[in-house]
Amino acid sequence: MxxxxxxxxxxxxxxxxxxxxxxxxxxCFVSNEVEWLHKEHKNWKTxxxxxxxxxxxxxxxxxxxxxxxxxxxHISSLKKPTPQVALRAIRDHWSIENTxxxxxxxxxxxxxxxxxxxxxxxxxxxxxxMALNILQQGKLQQKKHKRQSIKGLRKMCSWDNxxxxxxxxxxxxxxxxx
Numbered sequence: 001m002x003x004x005x006x007x008x009x010x011x012x013x014x015x016x017x018x019x020x021x022x023x024x025x026x027x028c029f030v031s032n033e034v035e036w037l038h039k040e041h042k043n044w045k046t047x048x049x050x051x052x053x054x055x056x057x058x059x060x061x062x063x064x065x066x067x068x069x070x071x072x073x074h075i076s077s078l079k080k081p082t083p084q085v086a087l088r089a090i091r092d093h094w095s096i097e098n099t100x101x102x103x104x105x106x107x108x109x110x111x112x113x114x115x116x117x118x119x120x121x122x123x124x125x126x127x128x129x130m131a132l133n134i135l136q137q138g139k140l141q142q143k144k145h146k147r148q149s150i151k152g153l154r155k156m157c158s159w160d161n162x163x164x165x166x167x168x169x170x171x172x173x174x175x176x177x178x
Contacts, residue, residue: 009033013083022059028052028083037075046077051086104128107135107150138167 015026029052038045051074059066074090081089104110108128115124135153139145145153157164 011083015087022057025056027054028087030083030086032080047075048079049076051076134167138170141170
């Protein structure tokens with residue numbers, strides 16, 4: 001992104017985020033010049049732009065200020081996004097990823113899993129995702145479980161086969177109708 005040919009064509013924007021005792025500054029650079037990438041990687045035709053984010057984080061703890069800097073690169077299929085749109089898309093993506101990971105960890109203790117051999121970790125991750133989807137759908141459809149946590153619903157299903165059957169059949173009928 002700092003080559004002479006792309007330096008003049010980068011769109012930039014600066015974003016500030018303050019909270020939880022930290023100040024984060026993000027400078028976003030977006031380049032739509034990706035023809036060279038398409039020539040080099042024939043299967044990457046959907047890439048529309050390259051995004052660079054220079055991030056500076058200032059954290060103050062007990063009067064000590066700690067500053068860290070990081071540069072992240074992203075490729076995107078968004079067509080000619082503004083830097084503000086690119087920043088929002090990246091932040092939204094990571095928000096979803098972090099929320100999913102947190103939910104899986106809190107509800108299924110995923111971080112403590114000792115499953116490590118062959119494809120077993122991948123299979124278990126798929127099963128956890130399926131279970132999470134079933135529980136979330138059931139939570140939305142059954143008013144009496146609306147305020148129950150995913151972990152609590154999981155326990156209820158493990159204690160009572162009728163509850164488990166209701167969740168699975170509701171999910172199954174939902175997926176068949178869509």
